[in-house]
Amino acid sequence: MVDFLYGEYILNDMERTPATPPLFTTRSGIALKPSYGPEDVPSAHREVMGGRPGEAPYHRGCFPQGYRTKPWRIFQLSGFGKPEDENERIKFLLKNGETGFLMEHDRNTADHLYNVDHPEVVARREDVGMTGAVMQSVRDVAICLDGLPIENTYGHAGGAVVQHAPFALAAYWTVAKRRGIALQNLGGTGQSDFFLTYLGCVTKQQIPTAPGLRLNADIIEFCGEHLPKWVPVSIAGYNGGDTGLNAWQELGAVMANAIEYLDEIQRRGRMDLTSAAYRCGGVNFRTTMEIFEDAAKLRAARKMWHHLLSTRYGITDERALRMRIHIVTSGAAMTYQQPFNNIVRGTLMALSAVLGGTQSLGVSGYDEAISIPSEHAHQMSVRIQQVLAHETNLHAVADPLGGSYYIEAMTAELEQRGWEFCEQIQQHAGFLATLDSGWLHQRARENQVGWFQQEMDGTRPVVGVTAFKDDVGTFEVEGFEGVNDAYEVAQERLAAVRRERHERAATDALKTLAATCRNQDNIMPAMMAALDAEVTLGEIGAVYREAWGDWQTPEVV
Amino acid sequence: MNSALTEVTPPAHAPRILLVKTALDGHWRGISVVARALRDGGFHVILGGMITGAEIVRAAIDEDVDLVGLNIGGHVGVAERCIAELRAARPELPIFCGGVIAPWAVKRLKALEVEVYPPGSTLEDIVGAARRLTQTTTAV
DSSP, X not given: OOOOTTOHHHHHHTTSOOOSOOOOBOTTOXXXXXXXXXXXXXXXXXXXXXXXXTSTTOTTOSXXXXXXXXXXXXXXXXXXXXXXXXXXXXXXXXXXXXXXEEEOBOIIIIITTOOTTSHHHHTTGGGTTSSSBOOOSHHHHHHHTTTOOTTTSEEEOOOOSGGGHHHHHHHHHHHHHHTTOOGGGOOEEOOOOHHIIIIIBOOSSOOOHHHHHHHHHHHHHHHHHHOTTEEOOOOBHHHHHTTTOOHHHHHHHHHHHHHHHHHHHHHHTOSOHHHHHHHTOEEEEEEOSOHHHHHHHHHHHHHHHHHIIIIISOOOOHHHHSOEEEEEEOGGGOOSXXXXXXXXXXXXXXXXXXXXXXXXXXXXXXXXXXXXXXXXXXXXXXXXXXXXXXXXXXXXXXXXXXXXXXXXXXXXHHHHHHHHHHHHHHHTTOHHHHHHHSHHHXXXXXXXXXXXXXXXXXXXXXXXXXXXOXXXXXXXXXXXXXXXXXXXXXXXXXXXXXXXXXXXXXXXXXXXXXXXXXXXXXXXXXXXXXXXXXXXXHXXXXXXXXXXXXXXXXXXX | OOSTTEEEOOOTTOOEEEEEEOSSOOBOHHHHHHHHHHHHTTOEEEXXXXXXXXXXXXXXXXXXXXXXXXXXXXXXHHHHHHHHHHHHHOTTOOEXXXXXXXXXXXXXXXXXXXXXXXXXXXXXXXXXXXXXXXXXXXXX
């Protein structure tokens, strides 16, 4: 039997008889009805449906005027090659209308805390600079930031990986101090994300989760004291989502992660919890091609954040109760085949983010499945956001989906399932324990296989890949090649730092850092002093490994 | 994932495949889906994690594998050196590659007569290639 729900053309194109009817469920398994009515919205959620944007519990958005008073920040990941290459790309993006910038550090060196002369890096020297600029000392970070107006531009200092964050932040702050910028006036963000570090992109060698949590708590406390405008850490459900967690798993795991941070701050007892909660409230999610489910996910996320903080921690401060959201559109949704289709995908996923009320947005490049973004792909990601911001009136009305039975029912459903998943994590001894044991990896794993099978068997067609594969275009995206001298230049610069620094001062600062790792003091003052004395990235890594050893990666197959 | 030499359900006399990541980039979604498909396809999969060319050669010999799969998450130049080292040590051992490999890099690998499975390849393609590539070395 042939079922023509997709139309005949697609069936022919897919060269198969359809065994499976199309799925009317989201990728997170929520069944979709042909239409929705008032009876689909649970009564508890119906009670808050009439609230306005800017009113608790904030599912309708944090601000009464929405984007009229607070346009979303155009915020793209960027970086490759030498620090000056990254500097040039950031300037290009800012010139094109980006309204903040994100520094990427080379994964080989930064994420592992290796200098470029580490044997693991030497063995992969061609890779160096392919995923971000190599920055081994404050000198390198100063080159990357040269001429950038960091005193009034919101910057992401890098440090996405937990063990790298204290270095990345301290280096950025040291450059700012040397320029005469007072740290209390400096705005920007770190990341130190557990989802990336221990779930999504597990490095070869990294510190265990317990000292990782200590570092994040140190950063939160340090910012509370010295950098009130800085977002110290940013929980990135994105990295769980693109690894395989579905929408409600992403929500639940983000809440479980926040519980780890805030419980730790509470246990240490050195910082006002409201202040800490406010500083943990800049959260990163992803949007995918499930554009309505994901818009609802952002609404559910704000409502859950309000609930978590007010019930578990008794927080009443409105500023802290408002979750601010950064969205990166799903890289995994981008295809290698017919890459220009990805411009459409990027637009739709960005639309989802804006409909959900995001505060900042990065759109993955149309060449995402091929390479790091070319200049053109990067420009297109900015242009997509500008078209949405300036040509559509999307910014004129806050929470335009509010009151839709479908969206409100979806918001309530995701919230409920999100709390159930959060509770499961708590029953498995908490977020860090589920990373250590591989329990969370197993949840991602199940979805990875299921989603891939659904795409490959045609249940969820992917245009240009499993359906509509004819391509009359002559375009071929070859992929960005980066530069070929990042490794050599990094070697020279490392040698210069070693040759020119005050060796005694560097050695002393490193000893103080090592001692701090072993005691209860906040690590950031020692890190700032170490970087000021030109201690290098790899030396810091060696100190950490000596103090804490390595995380045992769970085995997941 | 990246723990060293994890064995995946070994059926008796199954052809042995070493899957490794050539880059220090731990994204594991792709390799994990491929590993499971190969296991379900009757292969004995050995996950080598993120290891260097010299370590790949040693693992290929120690584990007496019939095929090596390189997951390329970084620059193709690293994979090219791994291929050269493998061929110097075990010239008869077939190699195939997958991962986020740009079209220009695919051309370079194909010039080395290595089969390449970039994103969009089906699991049937990959498992089929593994069967074909292991036929000569495991034929009874």
